[in-house]
Amino acid sequence: MSVDLFRIDDRLIHGQVVVGWGQPMGIEFIVLVDDEVRASEWEQELYRMGVPPSVSVIFANVEEAIVQLPSWQADERKGIVLTGDIDGMAALCAGANGTVTRVNLGGIHYRDGRKERLRYVYLGDEEAAKLRRLAEPGVEITAQDVPTGKPVPLAELLA
Amino acid sequence: MSEPLVGIILAHAEVAEALVSAVRAIAGGDHGLVPVSNAGCDRAAIQERLVAAVGGRPAVIFTDLPGGSCAVGAGGFARLRPDVRVVTGVNLPMLLDFAFHRERSAEEAAVRAVATGRAAVGGGGAGQ
Numbered sequence: 001m002s003v004d005l006f007r008i009d010d011r012l013i014h015g016q017v018v019v020g021w022g023q024p025m026g027i028e029f030i031v032l033v034d035d036e037v038r039a040s041e042w043e044q045e046l047y048r049m050g051v052p053p054s055v056s057v058i059f060a061n062v063e064e065a066i067v068q069l070p071s072w073q074a075d076e077r078k079g080i081v082l083t084g085d086i087d088g089m090a091a092l093c094a095g096a097n098g099t100v101t102r103v104n105l106g107g108i109h110y111r112d113g114r115k116e117r118l119r120y121v122y123l124g125d126e127e128a129a130k131l132r133r134l135a136e137p138g139v140e141i142t143a144q145d146v147p148t149g150k151p152v153p154l155a156e157l158l159a
Numbered sequence: 160m161s162e163p164l165v166g167i168i169l170a171h172a173e174v175a176e177a178l179v180s181a182v183r184a185i186a187g188g189d190h191g192l193v194p195v196s197n198a199g200c201d202r203a204a205i206q207e208r209l210v211a212a213v214g215g216r217p218a219v220i221f222t223d224l225p226g227g228s229c230a231v232g233a234g235g236f237a238r239l240r241p242d243v244r245v246v247t248g249v250n251l252p253m254l255l256d257f258a259f260h261r262e263r264s265a266e267e268a269a270v271r272a273v274a275t276g277r278a279a280v281g282g283g284g285a286g287q
Contacts, residue, residue: 010201014228015171046234050226050247084202109201119199 003031003073005080008089009106012037012082013047013057016106020146021080022055028077029056033065033092034084062088066095073099086130093139103134105143105157117157120145128158163261164268167212168249169195169205169233170223182254190258197229205232217242217265219257219272221249244269252279 114122141154168175175194222229225247253276
């Protein structure tokens with residue numbers, strides 16, 4: 001499988017993704033699954049900025065991502081698939097016929113109604129329940145901001 | 160220009176505060192520089208911090224990493240503000256120069272900062 005990381009990160013494409021994960025993993029493509037960015041040329045420009053020319057950036061909405069996921073998984077290059085929220089990743093996993101087996105929580109930051117679980121993961125009760133449901137079919141969910149950080153399994157995160 | 164520019168430094172972890180601290184140590188005073196960190200922020204929170212730091216004033220936003228959340232956030236903020244410009248790859252020399260050349264438009268100051276910052280990067284070869 002050449003999608004090496006499925007990541008939920010509310011900063012979308014940023015330093016931790018491009019440098020933190022992208023460099024040591026030798027990433028050659030990044031898929032940003034976000035309906036709003038997919039519909040906005042200027043936002044796509046911003047997110048392309050700073051991604052090295054050797055790394056392709058693909059923008060997709062959730063529907064397109066479900067259709068195109070098998071081709072990314074069959075791609076010879078190594079890639080990262082990113083969503084900005086839990087709902088996006090849950091929809092993608094639901095459409096992926098069980099082929100997404102691991103999901104990384106990279107950043108869900110403070111908002112009203114969310115409780116701190118880790119320095120970079122804040123979750124409301126409903127969001128915690130969504131993650132539990134996402135994990136039910138056997139998807140391994142782990143929080144880890146950067147590769148050198150300690151991976152924290154979902155059960156520990158929600159304990 | 161009636162009002163001197165403000166310089167917002169929007170950067171990772173404690174970089175912005177450290178840069179302003181260095182400017183103070185070298186030049187004395189803040190010279191219109193305001194540090195902002197992205198720590199703990201999602202995209203919306205970065206926008207809120209920029210709104211609070213810039214207000215309605217003309218400004219140059221200095222960010223550290225091109226393509227990082229700070230640069231992306233600043234780019235989105237400046238898109239609707241013709242009096243705000245963004246410079247990536249902030250370094251101390253460009254900030255020290257900016258500190259004493261704030262009586263101009265944001266665009267002029269940003270172009271000057273890029274030139275000054277680039278000129279300050281050197282070394283690497285033999286004899287440097």
